[in-house]
Amino acid sequence: MNYLGLVPPLIESGRVEDFTKAGQTLSVSQSPLDTSLCVFVSPTDASSNRSDPAPQEQPIYFASQGVAPVSERRLFVTDTLLIFTAFQKLGQTAGLNDSGWSQSGDNMAAMRKLAIDYVNFIKECWVHASQPLPRSEPLQFSAGQYRSLYTSFSLFVVLYLPEPGFEDIPVGEELMEWLNIHFIEPSTEEGDHLSALDRPWEDETFWPYLTRTILRGLSKASAFFLATLARHPSPHLRALVESLIPILTAQPLLRNFSSERDFTHEAHRWRDRVKRLRIEMDIVPEDERDKSGDVENWWTRLSDIVGILEGRESVVLRVCEDLGADWKEVCAAWGIFVDTRLRRQDLPDIVAPIMDVLPPDPTNLEDMIHANLMSDKPEQALEYAARLDHWLAAHMADVMERLGMVDAVPDEFGEITIRDHYLLAYAESLHADASLWRLTVEYMYACGDVGRLRADEVLLRVPLRLQTQNHQPKMQSQGAAEGGEGDENEEVKTGDIVGVLKEINETCLEHQREEVRRVVCRVAARLLIDAKQLGLAISYYTSAEDWAGVGYVADRVLQEFWTSGPLPFTKLAEDVASSIHSLSESGCPHVFVYRLIFAVRYGRFQQIYHMMRGREGEGLGLGDALAEVVGMLEEGIAPRGWWAVLLSDVLGIMTEDPSALPSTASSMTLLRKLDEITAHSRATSTGSSRGEAEADDYLGILCTALNGDEKGARQCLQGVRLTLAKGLARRYMLDSGGK
Known part of the structure; x- marks a missing residue:
């Protein structure tokens, strides 16, 4: 496209100089989703607009570099992809890298059959477009367009894909x-x-x-x-x-x-x-x-x-x-x-003098395609085919390369072949409709390294519509919608990858794009985290082998305790509990597994604690809650940053329920943890940055719980020491038979 017409115009005729003097210019931004553009007025000097106290409002225009396929065209491009895919599989199974593979009679017969499939399907579309039927929307491409495709591709088959064994017979x-x-x-x-x-x-x-x-x-x-x-x-x-x-x-x-x-x-x-x-x-x-x-x-x-x-x-x-x-x-x-x-090979010699007398119509693209095909000028035929329809040039070039009619080596810049050039141009035309990403990437992945890199970028920007069983709001990557695909009704079931994400996953596996698949899974996991579907997020992080992401989920679970309170926290902890077993078998480093186990155990503690506190009458029976806290410290699954928090929980339990006493051995374990916290927290008195960092590692979370009150945190730990000492004395008395 050489130009885009903006209505009403951003710059009126004859006002370009005034526009420039005002320090303004036109800027264009490419959509990451499709081939659309955003056109807007911006200052020539980016910093000049900052000093303007009341910047003038300017319209923003959205334009597309291509026309998105609709109606009959969507059906056409979707169904012909099946034939194109069969062509690629034929090339792979027949040994595409073998220069003589097309000389095989079986291979030629298969290619001829697939090419005739193209012709027959074009014919069906032409017949359909020619019928005067009531339509919900006008045809995007006229019947004449499909007729031109029909005549051109069928001539290509007649000239270059004869039945095996009949290549050297008269063609008249x-x-x-x-x-x-x-x-x-x-x-x-x-x-x-x-x-x-x-x-x-x-x-x-x-x-x-x-x-x-x-x-x-x-x-x-x-x-x-x-x-x-x-x-x-x-x-x-x-x-x-x-x-x-x-x-x-x-x-x-x-x-x-x-x-x-x-x-x-x-x-x-x-x-x-x-x-x-x-x-x-x-x-x-x-x-x-x-x-x-x-x-x-x-x-x-x-x-x-x-x-x-x-x-x-x-x-x-x-x-x-x-x-x-x-x-x-x-x-x-x-x-x-x-x-x-x-013979076919003699046609160019016959066609040339005939065209001297009756030349083809240079204004008729269809006629020029026919003329160059009969003159055995495939590259020129492709140039006119691309001007008529990107579809025709792409699929004809795909067959031509397999027949050895065009070079299968990259161009002078060493990037893409003639075939790849036309296939990528066709893929870009499909990319005008973001919902046709499946077709777009299939054609791109068939085009060497350049095509694979382009397809990767398309996949990374496909909107992910993830709708969960509890009907959380739909989420999208890149904030764009994908219309007409029905993906909004897909559900993400626990442990399963379905919907658009499943299709992307399968596409990556089919084309061996593992790194892209992992990136997409990580994006999906972050979207699920935002929707607080942390169990699913862990499954996607596991699929991506992003173990740091698993650790991030564990941190988000624990963060929920401070931001939303115990009850929402316990629900999230239950959501991720089922993921621990699969994580252990997936090769996830133990440090992240233990962090998640701690989040689940701490959620269980909060559930027991609040359930027992809800009982009325004497003897609240918080011993089970105390045992859960002590167990986390004794088993070594609690991160050291949470030791002070757990010890403060011990203080709360023992204060609220004097009958809840840890065993002597457990009390000694708690005191050792307390001594370690105290020893490192004293390092802040040295004034060194290392000492402050160590103190923050041990007291940071408790200080956050107390709204940043470090003094209050230290006083809390002193209360823990006193309570543990009293509890240990009582335990000694009880163990020795006292009352």
């Missing part, structure tokens, strides 16, 4: 069949008009119509209208037609013979019959050749027909030009009448 009949299928002449309406006349030869269209049917090999129509001349007033014409009809209907065709040798022999015999007919025509006296009152001289017209059957080059070329036919019709007729042994 196949060209004429292609021409009659796609460029129907003469029209049915002309035939109906002439057949309704009693004396059709008096109509000015009779001889052009008859000549055209003979030129196109339509022997039945030709014989029918020649038979009407049996009523012609000229006896000479009636006699000649009587000889011409059996000759015309007996014209030998290669498809009716088992060998080319038999066909060639019969063609010589048939040509001798035509020569005898010419002798009969020459016998007709000059004064008898134009006496019937015809609109045109019947003898001249019949002579042209016989000249075509004789295979006279000048006659075929002149008649085609007089009939308004183009170079394609001359080429097809050449292989039927002039050179019945015309």
Whole structure:
């Protein structure tokens, strides 16, 4: 695209200089999601706008570099991807790197079948687009567009993908069949008009119509209208037609013979019959050749027909030009009448002089594609195909490289091949619709290192729609929506990867893009963390082997205790509890596993503690809660930053329930932890940065719990020491039989 039209314009005509003097310029930002652009006014000097106390509001324009496929086009590009994928698999299984793989008959047969699948599907789309059906929205591409694709790809198959074993046979009949299928002449309406006349030869269209049917090999129509001349007033014409009809209907065709040798022999015999007919025509006296009152001289017209059957080059070329036919019709007729042994490899030599007389239409992209295909100029054909439709150039180039028609080596810059260039251009056109990311990356991943890197970037920016069973709000990566795919109804089930994320995961595995898969899983995990679905977040971090992320989840669980309170914290702790076993088997470092185990155990403690506190009456029975706290310290799963918090919990339990006493051994463990905290916290008195860091490691979390009151934290620990000492004294008394 050379320009984008903005309505209303950001800069009015003739105001560009004023716009520049005002210190403003136009800026463009590329969307990370698709090929759309954001256009806006910005200051020339980024710092100048900061001093403006009241910046003027400016509109922001959004424009797209390509048109997103809709309606019938979406169906077309989606279904043809299946054929393209089959082509890639064929290349992989057949040994694409082997330069001679396409010489295999089986491989060529498979390629021909897939190429015909392309042709048939294009035909279906053309027929569908041609029908005058009521539609919910207008067609994005007209029936004429699909017809052009149909004629071009089918010609490509005829010329370069013949049936295995038939590569070196004459091509004239196949060209004429292609021409009659796609460029129907003469029209049915002309035939109906002439057949309704009693004396059709008096109509000015009779001889052009008859000549055209003979030129196109339509022997039945030709014989029918020649038979009407049996009523012609000229006896000479009636006699000649009587000889011409059996000759015309007996014209030998290669498809009716088992060998080319038999066909060639019969063609010589048939040509001798035509020569005898010419002798009969020459016998007709000059004064008898134009006496019937015809609109045109019947003898001249019949002579042209016989000249075509004789295979006279000048006659075929002149008649085609007089009939308004183009170079394609001359080429097809050449292989039927002039050179019945015309091979595919000989076509360029025939096409060139024909085009000198009847050149292709340079303004018609379809005609230029046909001309370059017949001239064996694949690269030029691809250039015109790309201007007609990126789809055609991409898929034709894909087949051409496998046939060795275009170079399979990178260009002069050493990056991409001709095939990759057109495939990537087509993929970029699909990228105009973000919801077609699956198609976009499939084509990109088929294009070497450059394509793989581009596809990686697309995958990393695909919106992730994650909806959980408890109907949390939907989340997106990059903040963009993906419409029309129904992903908003997908659910993320515990332990499973489904929906868009599952498809991305499968795509990465299929194309061996492990690093991309891990990045996407990490993004999904962060989104789930924001939605407080921490159990699922751990599963995605595990899939990405991001063990630091697992540690981050554990920290978020513990942080919930301070930000939301004990009850929300215990729910999150329960959510991640089921992940511990799978983490242990996944190779996660023990430090992160233990941190998560501590979060779960601390959640269990809070659950027991608050459940027992809710009971009424004497003897609250907080011994189980105390045992849980002591167990975390004795088993060594509590991070040292939480020791002070756990000891403060011990203080609260023993103060609230004097009957809750740790054992002597447990009390000694608690006192040792307390001594270690006290010893390191005293290091702050030295004033060294190391001492302050160590004190923060031990007291930081407790200080946070007390709103940053370090003095209060130290006093709390002194209270813990006193309470533990009293509890230890009571335990000694109880153990010695005292009351």
